Amino acid sequence: xxxxxxxxxxxxxxxxxxxxxxxxxxxxxxxxxxxDRAPPSDIPDQNIITRSAVRIPANxxxxxxDAGDAAPAPTPPKPSGVDKDLEARKxxxxxxxAAKKKAEDERNAHAKQENCSRARQAKASLDSxxxxxxxxxxxxxxxxxxAAREAEGRRLAAIIAAxxxx
Numbered sequence: 001x002x003x004x005x006x007x008x009x010x011x012x013x014x015x016x017x018x019x020x021x022x023x024x025x026x027x028x029x030x031x032x033x034x035x036d037r038a039p040p041s042d043i044p045d046q047n048i049i050t051r052s053a054v055r056i057p058a059n060x061x062x063x064x065x066d067a068g069d070a071a072p073a074p075t076p077p078k079p080s081g082v083d084k085d086l087e088a089r090k091x092x093x094x095x096x097x098a099a100k101k102k103a104e105d106e107r108n109a110h111a112k113q114e115n116c117s118r119a120r121q122a123k124a125s126l127d128s129x130x131x132x133x134x135x136x137x138x139x140x141x142x143x144x145x146x147a148a149r150e151a152e153g154r155r156l157a158a159i160i161a162a163x164x165x166x
């Protein structure tokens with residue numbers, strides 16, 4: 001007797017699960033809808049969250065049971081495989097990357113222009129013949145000799161060639 005009650009309870013639970021909402025979608029107002037029937041045709045495929053495993057046409061209840069020669073229910077259109085939201089996000093990321101690269105290129109161009117300007121000023125000071133003093137590693141002030149002036153001139157010429165060539 002107890003076994004029969006358990007079997008009956010399981011059968012009833014099975015029917016209630018089968019009768020529960022098998023479709024979930026988001027309607028045009030943004031609310032989540034639960035139903036045992038397919039959503040209306042105006043609901044886009046991307047708004048359907050859960051689909052029923054069993055496809056029952058919406059007019060199946062009204063159709064007679066002996067309508068065996070009726071045309072099969074039309075199948076819903078297959079998704080195109082393109083997620084518009086994903087494509088839009090990819091486009092936004094690409095645009096952000098392009099803007100970031102453009103800003104970095106502008107910063108680099110500005111830094112090159114600044115380096116060029118400073119190198120030309122230093123070269124002009126070096127070529128003027130004025131004695132140029134520096135502080136060495138020991139913290140003592142010393143003046144550049146001819147060899148140091150020559151080396152500094154070559155270094156500045158290389159900077160000017162690299163940063164001022166436009």
